[in-house]
Amino acid sequence: MTETTVDAPEPLGLRERKKRARRLALIDATHRLVERDGLEAVTVEAICAAAGVSPRTFFNYFETKDDAVLGHVPWSxxxxxxxxFxxxxxxGHLLDDLAAVLEGVLLEPPLxxxxxxxxxxxxxxxxxxxxRHMTWVDQHKGQLVDLVERRLGPDPERDPQTVAVLAMHLTHATFLRWDAAGGAGTAHEHLTHVVAELRAVVVD
Amino acid sequence: MTETTVDAPEPLGLRERKKRARRLALIDATHRLVERDGLEAVTVEAICAAAGVSPRTFFNYFETKDDAVLGHVPWSxxxxxxxxFxxxxxxGHLLDDLAAVLEGVLLEPPLxxxxxxxxxxxxxxxxxxxxRHMTWVDQHKGQLVDLVERRLGPDPERDPQTVAVLAMHLTHATFLRWDAAGGAGTAHEHLTHVVAELRAVVVD
DNA sequence: TGCAACTTTGCAGACGATGCATATTTGCGT
DNA sequence: ACGCAAATATGCATCGTCTGCAAAGTTGCA
Incomplete structure (x- = not known):
């Protein structure tokens, strides 16, 4: 369960450990500053000063400033x-199992x-x-499509692409609902509710 | 039908007509240049040179360069x-009627x-x-939520917010499918197909 | 210990985007 | 037709994000 989002706990070299630590440190510093001063007021320069690295290094770790805010880390x-799945x-039910895998992987973020x-x-x-977050999720859509394809095989009426997009939107809707609840409750609760609503709407 | 996306053909002042013309001219110039040189290679400066306006003016019309590429115009x-609806x-079926209204309004863009x-x-x-496009759509989600609320009234099991997200999902999936087909076919065809797929997935 | 691979860093610069002050244009009442 | 007020366009200065490149520093490994 703990290794679903990160690599297996194989003996990591000093290099890799340092890299991860620094990435986390940068995310930390970013969050601290953003909470204090607001998103717009925080510059990459300030973040780097707080984390003790060069501004140039920042962009070795994140493509954009926003990625650090969102806490995006390498993920598969x-x-x-x-x-x-x-x-x-x-x-055995596609929709339910989709929810299960989303809950187990997507909604269990490293933060x-x-x-x-x-x-x-x-x-x-x-x-x-x-x-930006959606762009990031989109970059992983390929993996999701893969999953669905591997599970379904050729299926005349369920296009893996469409199913994958549906999965992304379930995730999105769950996040929205979670946030609307002020962060209360579990991922499972909200996801379950969203799926139930979906059923209610579709079956009419 | 023609006035669904733009204001009624009331006598527009010279000011308003010029504004629209210039916005269109900028979008045009953007598309021409992007098609020729690619998105990254085209600078705002180049666009403005081609459209014959000052670079500063560009940002009176669009918040970002990408908005011009996407052809975003004021819309309600x-x-x-x-x-x-x-x-x-x-x-009388929520899902079908949702599809109808999307087709009539969202998928009938001014371009x-x-x-x-x-x-x-x-x-x-x-x-x-x-x-960026989805963000733009998202900014109109409020209107969509409104619509659903006005139609449903208080409903214990169908949250307008979730329905609105579903609507956006349908739109997104339709666009993707449309694009995958190389632009062939009508919005109606693709949307219908997506709705059918959704039913197939959900009812299992 | 020493080489090879990887990472950090400094520097220069392109580009996007904004604020502000000024000039130009349009709408409209007289 | 005239002239004032509001809307719009423009020039200029400036900040911040992000990239390429080459030099310097670290780590892994034989």
Whole structure:
């Protein structure tokens, strides 16, 4: 469960550990400053001063300033939940299993809950951040399409692409709902509710 | 039908007509240059030189360069299709009627078909553009939520917010599908297909 | 210990975007 | 037709993001 979002706990070299530590330090510094001064007032320069690295180095770790705000870290879709989904489990119903895998992987971010909530709040007020986040998610859509394809095989009426987009929107809607609730409740609760609503709307 | 996306053909002053003409001219110039040189290679300066306006003026018309590429123009959700939706029509089924209103308003953009397709193609290759576009759509989500609320009234199991997100999902998926088809077919065809797929996935 | 690979850093510069002051244009009442 | 007020365009200065490049510093490994 803990290794669903990060690599297995293999013996990491000093290099890799330093890299991760620095990335986290940069994200930390970013969050601290943004909370204090607001998104626009915080410059990359200030972040780097706080984290003790060169401004140029910042862009070795993040493509944009917003990525640091959003806490984007290298990430890939793997783990037991994923394997089970591909195998056709856990329930056998595509939609339910999709929800399960999303919950197990997408909604279990490497950041803590409270930080997560702070980011959500920011994103809901700053469309730019939301957009950037969606770009990031979109870059992982390929992996999701893969998953669905591996599970379904050729299917005349369920296009993996469409299913993947639906999954992304379930995630999005869940985040919105979570945020609207002030960060209260679990991912499971909100996701379940969103799926139920979807069913209610579609089956009429 | 023609006034669904723009204001009624009331006598527009010279001021307003000039403004629109210039906005269109800027979008035109942008598209021409982007098609020739690619998105990254085109600078705001070049666009303005081609359109014969000052660079400073560009930002009186668009918040960002990407907005000009996407052809975003002032827009609001109104027209006969909208009124009918609020009244509970045309079929009485929420999902179908949602599709109808989207088709009538969202998918009938003020830009021509061919330009529309060019934009789609660009957006599918440049995640940034897609994200920006969705942000733009998102800013109109409030209007959509309004619509749903006015139609449904208090509803214990169908949250207007979630329905609105679903609507955006349908729009997005339709655009993707449209683009995947190389711009062939009508909005109606693709939207219908997407709705059918959604039903297939949800009802299992 | 020493070489090879990787990472950080400084520097220069392009480009996007904004604020402010000024000049130009349009709408409209007289 | 005239002239004032509001809207709009423009020039200029400036900040901040982000990139390429080459030099300097670190780490991994034999």
């Amino acid at each position: 879709m793997q783990g037991p939940a994923v394997d089970e 591909v195998a056709g489990g856990p329930t 803590g809950r409270e930080r997560m909530h702070a980011v959500l709040e920011l994103a809901s007020k700053e469309p730019r951040l939301l957009a | 959700m109104q027209g006969p299709a909208v009124d009918e 609020v009244a509970g029509g045309p079929t 021509g078909r061919e330009r529309m397709h060019a934009v789609l193609e660009l957006a599918s290759k440049e995640p940034r553009l897609l994200a």
